Ligand SMILES: *[C@@H]1O[C@H](CO)[C@@H](O)[C@H](O)[C@H]1NC(C)=O
Ligand SMILES: [Zn+2]
């Protein structure tokens with residue numbers, strides 16, 4: 001196979017993966033999971049018992065127990081990208097007269113992002129504890145739809161406040177539970193949704209900025225080399241103009257690591273941007289991912305009055321019926337509601 005075929009396959013695979021991830025993420029009945037189930041059944045039949053136990057144990061340790069592995073992976077990837085940027089791209093950009101100011105932006109973003117990342121990891125997301133639960137119960141009213149009053153968490157033995165959920169990884173109930181994020185090894189809840197949002201956007205900005213600088217550098221390298229006007233003699237002795245594919249091939253061969261990094265960053269940028277926008281949307285309509293997933297399969301009793309609903313139920317036909325306007329919703333994310341217990345109670 002020649003280079004261009006491999007390159008086309010590479011692009012097709014990346015695009016297909018992106019499409020599938022975007023289309024099916026979070027749907028239990030997706031073809032993804034069907035395929036995964038099928039593959040795991042096939043693999044299970046072919047592997048010995050002890051290996052199955054070992055892999056089961058490993059997966060359990062990795063995804064169902066708290067561990068810092070993904071934080072290390074995150075730091076490692078970041079280190080690799082920044083090393084590549086500092087030791088290869090930076091020098092080229094200086095030669096091309098890119099200003100120091102714009103070259104320092106990625107480092108500033110790195111500092112900001114690391115700080116937010118730290119806050120996101122270290123902040124208590126809003127653990128429901130015996131001491132705090134009396135006041136936590138008053139923060140949100142029960143909607144009698146997804147959250148019903150008086151439900152006990154079987155593990156924590158505490159009454160669940162509205163919008164809370166038990167995190168199986170951390171083994172605790174968390175107020176305004178969004179999801180458990182393995183990349184920060186923490187739940188995302190009432191107190192750190194704001195850091196999580198900022199973290200996503202700063203990561204996006206980082207990936208986008210480095211990708212732009214790198215892309216700009218490669219563009220200049222191509223323009224300088226005069227490749228666009230170049231031509232070559234093909235196998236029949238004819239003179240051919242070097243097309244864009246020729247340029248791509250040239251770049252791949254001249255700067256393999258840089259081009260690989262650029263591909264990774266562009267992929268990451270679109271993935272993160274989609275995810276960040278989804279979370280921004282949720283924040284703007286006053287929903288958590290947990291509620292969003294739950295309300296997808298929800299059959300509203302108000303709209304299907306077969307089962308009599310005695311308390312007055314708000315109109316559920318709209319997905320975002322909680323929303324009190326984007327600004328107030330955002331304020332609640334950045335200044336989470338706290339119910340201060342009156343002294344002497
Ligand atoms: C967000 O929704 C909850 C109900 O789940 C509600 O109690 C709260 O007042 C809403 N906040 C805003 C700012 O609309
Ligand atoms: Zn619990």
Ligand SMILES: [Zn+2]
Pocket residue numbers: 167168169170171179180181186187188
């Ligand atoms: Zn958790």
